[in-house]
Amino acid sequence: MKMVTLNNGTQVPQIGLGLWQVRDPQQFHEAVRLAFINGYRHFDTAQAYGNEAMFGHTWRESGIARKDFFVTTKIAVNNFGYHRTKRSFMQSLEDLETDYVDLLLLHFPVPILRKRSWKALQSIAEHGQARAIGVSNFTVRHLEELAKYARIVPAVNQVELHVFLQQPELLSYCALKGIVVEAYSPLAHARDMNNPVIREIAERHGRSYAQIMLRWCIQKGLIVLPKSINPERIKENFNVFDFELDADDMRRLEALDRNFRTCWSPVHVP
Ligand SMILES: NC(=O)c1ccc[n+]([C@@H]2O[C@H](COP(=O)([O-])OP(=O)(O)OC[C@H]3O[C@@H](n4cnc5c(N)ncnc54)[C@H](OP(=O)(O)O)[C@@H]3O)[C@@H](O)[C@H]2O)c1
Secondary structure (H helix, E strand, O other), rough: OEEEEOOOEEEOOOOEEEEEOOHHHHHHHHHHHHHHHOOOOOOEHHHOOOHHHHHHHHHHHHEEEEEEEEEEEEOOOHHHOHHHHHEEEEEEHHHHOOOOOEEEOHHHHOOHHHHHHHHHHHHHHHHOOOEEEEEEEOOOHHHHHHHHHHHOOOOEEEOOOOOOOOOHHHHHHHHHOOOEEEEEEOHHOOOOOOHHHHHHHHHHHHHOHHHHHHHHHOOOOOEEEEEEOOOHHHHHHOOOOOOOHHHHHHHHHOOOOOOOOOOOOOOOOO
């Protein structure tokens, strides 16, 4: 597994299992158990996903030591504000059955309250309860505003990013400021699995359509968070480190950008 280094030195496995919309305890348990077996050591949950306690239970049963995997959670939009953020985070720690998280994010740039929540995250980081802190769904505008009052530069911005939504300006800005970008919905939520260019590249490399989409993210230097509860696909999505797209493949994939958003948009959030 390749690691990505954040601006405070924290190392992150480049692929993490996405856990949004995995709510059935049995399915959750099985997906995370299989992910551990197949080598995943990075898991992406959130207060809003309603499965932090399922994660806590499952990793305890896995026998994997806490220091040997990376877990992210996110403050839900209804838990913003300084004290609410801190209180809800204590509940997250309890549910996750851990005394620290590896990465803690603000889930969305909630107007006004995001400033107080960021201050809470800084305090949490300073108390050693989050190894790194960051944001999610922040645009350049939101990041520039944050830079005016932040004592800690966010380590990460987790945003929707895939071949159909490439966000080049946001990537350049984050690279300049030392903020690592995590690609969520890297398979575009499986909403377009029929693009002829991706199909042709996949056939030529003897790989699946999904593996080409994920490999493109990997070669862009992004952390990538595919979600699957299917045993074959959990394995398939992890096996993207033993082949390479060439410059021509990358160019053809870059031409597929069409600003196609599958999840919530922060673009018009003041
Ligand atoms: N911060 C945020 O606001 C935010 C928002 C959205 C997502 N996220 C994070 O990003 C993660 C991934 O995003 P996502 O769940 O929206 O979408 P995704 O990973 O792009 O796509 C998931 C969909 O693709 C299917 N799939 C997975 N692997 C496949 C493969 N190899 N071939 C064909 N289909 C495949 C899955 O079905 P099966 O499960 O049946 O395989 C599921 O329907 C989330 O779980 C979450 O952790 C964060």
